[in-house]
Amino acid sequence: MVAETSILEFSHHCGTSTQELVASVLPPILIIELLLGLPGNVMALCIFSKTFRTWRANIMFLFNLVLSDFLLLISLPFRIDNFIGGESWTFGDAWCRINLFMLSVNRSASIAFMSAVAVDRYFKVAHPHHKINYISTKQAAGVSCFIWAVVISLRIPLLTNKLLENDSLCRSFSNYENPSLGIQLHYTVFALEFFLPLLLLVFCSVSIACILRTRKLDKVKKGKRAIRTVQVIVGIFVFCFFPSIGTGLVALYLKQLGPKYCDAYTFTSQLFSTSIAFTYLNSALDPVIYCFSSSIFRNYLKRVVNRTGFMELQMSRRVSMPSGSD
Numbered sequence: 001m002v003a004e005t006s007i008l009e010f011s012h013h014c015g016t017s018t019q020e021l022v023a024s025v026l027p028p029i030l031i032i033e034l035l036l037g038l039p040g041n042v043m044a045l046c047i048f049s050k051t052f053r054t055w056r057a058n059i060m061f062l063f064n065l066v067l068s069d070f071l072l073l074i075s076l077p078f079r080i081d082n083f084i085g086g087e088s089w090t091f092g093d094a095w096c097r098i099n100l101f102m103l104s105v106n107r108s109a110s111i112a113f114m115s116a117v118a119v120d121r122y123f124k125v126a127h128p129h130h131k132i133n134y135i136s137t138k139q140a141a142g143v144s145c146f147i148w149a150v151v152i153s154l155r156i157p158l159l160t161n162k163l164l165e166n167d168s169l170c171r172s173f174s175n176y177e178n179p180s181l182g183i184q185l186h187y188t189v190f191a192l193e194f195f196l197p198l199l200l201l202v203f204c205s206v207s208i209a210c211i212l213r214t215r216k217l218d219k220v221k222k223g224k225r226a227i228r229t230v231q232v233i234v235g236i237f238v239f240c241f242f243p244s245i246g247t248g249l250v251a252l253y254l255k256q257l258g259p260k261y262c263d264a265y266t267f268t269s270q271l272f273s274t275s276i277a278f279t280y281l282n283s284a285l286d287p288v289i290y291c292f293s294s295s296i297f298r299n300y301l302k303r304v305v306n307r308t309g310f311m312e313l314q315m316s317r318r319v320s321m322p323s324g325s326d
Contacts, residue, residue, distance in 0.1 A: 033277065061143075062289075069106070157181075251269050302314075
């Protein structure tokens with residue numbers, strides 16, 4: 001009873017955290033990320049769409065990664081408008097739910113398809129004769145549909161719960177005294193979708209590096225690319241998603257300590273809100289993954305450069321050996 005009273009007093013004492021830091025820092029950063037990320041992802045969508053007939057399974061996963069990033073970025077202007085207005089949401093409760101749902105779904109889908117690309121690369125290197133390496137494009141499309149279905153179903157609570165506070169604050173994470181089961185699920189998924197894929201990505205990265213070194217292929221160009229591909233995925237994943245999960249967990253811990261930690265909790269909550277800049281940066285950086293993972297994407301860019309006449313780049317060749325190339 002004492003613990004419950006302490007938490008309720010803490011919630012009442014802190015109230016809804018102010019977001020001065022968020023309002024001053026986030027808008028320009030998010031605008032830059034939007035301007036950098038949208039052209040790269042639109043170009044990637046065009047490249048992969050034009051080469052549809054030559055797709056393999058890994059290109060199917062990359063295409064869905066591009067799609068998730070693109071859908072996240074086109075949802076971003078509404079958040080930018082929200083933060084520019086001092087975190088004053090003017091689009092109503094229904095669109096608040098839809099916007100946060102789209103942002104969360106596409107964040108989760110981006111993580112899932114990054115993981116799928118890494119796992120595909122792992123099997124090509126570690127188990128070159130496994131039947132999973134020979135799945136058809138249609139089967140890969142089925143796997144992609146399953147991933148989307150799981151991701152969407154786990155985020156349904158964002159559509160069924162009221163997320164607009166005081167008719168102005170549109171947040172999926174807030175200072176709830178008694179969060180509903182759906183909101184608790186949202187919090188749980190937010191944490192698990194970082195730690196579980198991280199373990200998977202680190203396993204794939206270490207395994208690929210060890211296997212190629214054992215086969216003395218780590219110095220070969222294609223072997224280096226296989227190692228770099230997964231390392232780039234791990235690097236982008238940690239850089240973009242750790243700040244939000246780290247500050248979020250610290251804020252949750254501080255919330256349980258009592259009213260005397262209210263200032264620390266409020267500041268950490270603002271850091272958590274600001275850290276979404278790193279989350280959305282993932283969508284701007286993912287074209288780097290396409291360059292490492294797809295010879296189709298690399299060759300298209302090389303042809304564009306070659307047409308300028310400034311230099312002549314050699315086309316990448318597609319191989320079926322367990323080298324990590326597509």
